[in-house]
């Protein structure tokens with residue numbers, strides 16, 4: 394773990410008298426992509442929100458850059474970790490470009506003027522994500538997938554060293570999913586650490602340096618995709634039978650068995 398990293402150690406968290414997390418440990422380092430897989434309701438969002446300091450663990454510790462997260466201010470955390478939440482609801486009809494520019498706030502502060510360079514950077518991100526044509530449109534009047542891409546652009550505009558995304562592929566069309574995976578890989582080469590939760594085992598296999606499986610409140614396995622993700626693991630996680638197919642370059646795809 395480098396000094397830029399984020400580390401959750403033995404987290405315990407209870408909801409409705411049930412341990413959602415019961416000793417979950419997970420780390421994210423600079424320059425790596427980590428995918429978190431688990432069934433619906435297994436606690437992925439809860440774990441991510443604990444690692445961002447939005448929820449407090451009943452036991453266990455989260456450390457950012459080696460220091461207990463509780464010692465960091467909200468703004469300091471936002472400078473270092475960008476977050477794309479699930480099911481974001483738009484409060485105001487900001488234009489898409491302005492939503493992206495809001496991502497600059499933790500770095501620049503509320504009173505700082507927006508510079509021409511900020512506009513250019515925002516538009517470059519929108520372009521990279523394929524939605525530059527929407528820059529002037531109200532955020533409340535675009536599709537769910539387009540909103541998701543806008544929020545991803547906002548998180549990237551934040552310029553944080555770590556990026557945490559809760560099911561970022563949800564609602565994106567196939568091309569946008571693949572472009573996003575490629576963009577995450579570009580970020581990795583720039584030294585950014587990316588933690589995503591996903592329901593797409595193939596995406597996790599293709600794009601990740603490490604995959605972590607969340608089962609019964611704990612990270613049951615973490616490691617390189619080929620060491621973690623195989624047909625038995627998919628069957629255990631999702632209770633469906635699959636056949637694993639391996640491409641010549643070593644990437645795996647999973648084909649559900651016919652009913």
Ligand SMILES: Nc1ncnc2c1ncn2[C@@H]1O[C@H](COP(=O)(O)OP(=O)(O)OP(=O)(O)O)[C@@H](O)[C@H]1O
Pocket residue numbers: 408409413431432433434435436437438439440
């Ligand atoms: N606000 C809440 N109040 C009570 N229980 C909650 C609340 N939010 C989540 N839970 C419960 O906590 C558990 C974990 O939820 P969480 O959202 O972390 O799962 P998840 O793995 O992200 O699920 P999904 O893949 O469906 O998004 C679930 O059993 C869920 O029902």
